Every structure is written in C-alpha cells, then in structure tokens.
Amino acid sequence: MFKNAPEHVLEAILKIYTRLTRKSTRTACRKIIRNFITQNQHRIVCKPKTGRILPDPVGKVFNLGEIYNNLNSEYFSGNLDIHITWSHKPNKRLMGTWKDTGSEKNLIRINRLLDAKKVPSYYINYLVYHEMLHEVFKQRVVNGRVQRHPKEFRKLERNFPLYQKACKWQKEHLD
Ligand SMILES: [Zn+2]
Known part of the structure; x- marks a missing residue:
C-alpha cells in the first residue's frame, strides 16, 4: 500500500x-x-489460499494423529472430524490451540516444544483431549463475553482420567 x-x-x-x-x-x-x-x-488484495500445507503430525516422539484417533474413538464416538498437527515453531506460552475461523479452521496445533522424551504421554493426551473439547463446545458469547471454557467443558475435562496427573505435571514442569 x-x-x-x-x-x-x-x-x-x-x-x-x-x-x-x-x-x-x-x-x-x-x-x-x-x-x-x-x-x-x-x-491490499489477499492472495487466494491454495490449500494449506501442514507439518507432519508424526513428531520425533509423539504421533499426534494416533493420539487424536484413539481419543476420538474412546471419548467422542469417533464423531470429531478435525485436523491435528504440531505448531511450526516452539512456543513459550501456548501449549495447544484450536481455531474455529480463518485458515486454521478445524485445526488443532500442539506446541512443538512438547515433542520431547521428557514430556509424559499422558500430558500430551490430556492436551489433545482439551483441544478436542473446544471442537465440541465451540466458542460461545454469553452476555457479550466470549466463553472459551464453559462449565460443561470444565466438567468433562475434570472427568478425563488423566486430568489430575496432567495438571500436576504441568504445574511442576511448565509453570
Ligand atoms: Zn482451552
């Protein structure tokens, strides 16, 4: 311009x-x-998007595709149909993201920093599960405020068998 x-x-x-x-x-x-x-x-003219190229969900340590598929059949009756992959770059703050708009629509990204041997698989499973819940609940606007984690979301999350363990690990290692 x-x-x-x-x-x-x-x-x-x-x-x-x-x-x-x-x-x-x-x-x-x-x-x-x-x-x-x-x-x-x-x-300012935006170039039309020509099919996004995503990084491989198979990381050095964790295979996100496999984790996603297992969780999908175990907790969502195989009903979810979204993509999952690692973030391009490691991120210091965000462990995972889920977007319902833009070019990243229906895509879960897990922080590449976590593709490491020192990270327990239960933590990755929990993270992926958390992002999958976003797909179920979407974003809601209640009284003009965006609710990303409504009550029902938090309830399901707490009932996830690995929740406590994952929170504990997160607190000890990522705080
Ligand atoms: Zn969240």
Whole structure:
C-alpha cells in the first residue's frame, strides 16, 4: 500500500518513529497516515489460499494423529472430524490451540516444544483431549463475553482420567 505513497505520507511515517518529534506533530502525522490508509485500503488484495500445507503430525516422539484417533474413538464416538498437527515453531506460552475461523479452521496445533522424551504421554493426551473439547463446545458469547471454557467443558475435562496427573505435571514442569 505504501510503495507509491506520496512524499508527505512517507515523511509522516518517519516522523512518528522519531522520539524527537513533538507530540502534537506526531498526532498530526497519525492523522495523515490514517487518511491515506482509509483511501487506499483497496490496494491490499489477499492472495487466494491454495490449500494449506501442514507439518507432519508424526513428531520425533509423539504421533499426534494416533493420539487424536484413539481419543476420538474412546471419548467422542469417533464423531470429531478435525485436523491435528504440531505448531511450526516452539512456543513459550501456548501449549495447544484450536481455531474455529480463518485458515486454521478445524485445526488443532500442539506446541512443538512438547515433542520431547521428557514430556509424559499422558500430558500430551490430556492436551489433545482439551483441544478436542473446544471442537465440541465451540466458542460461545454469553452476555457479550466470549466463553472459551464453559462449565460443561470444565466438567468433562475434570472427568478425563488423566486430568489430575496432567495438571500436576504441568504445574511442576511448565509453570
Ligand atoms: Zn482451552
């Protein structure tokens, strides 16, 4: 969008990144940039998605596909139909993700950091189960707030046989 932007817009961009610029000038610059963005929004064209390429669910230690299939038949009567794989990169904060929108729709990702021998398989099983529950409950908006883990979700999660053990391991090793 900014490739062919006029000089005064580019100048405004430089100015807001300079600490020496006065606050009032920065405010004026932001206005110039915002106007430019509004007028040129149409220049951003998203490339159509050509089938996503996912990393292999078979990791060095854990086979997520196998874990998912076993959980699906044992706890969900084989009813779930989603994809699972590892995250591209290890993540320091998120152990697993489930998305119901965008290009990652119906996809569970488990943190690649956990594909390691020191991680017990019951913990991975618990994580995958947790993300699978998201597929069952989806996201709900109650009183204007997004509920990712409604009561029924938490109840089922607690009843998962490996829950306590997994929580304990998580607390001891990932806190
Ligand atoms: Zn969750």
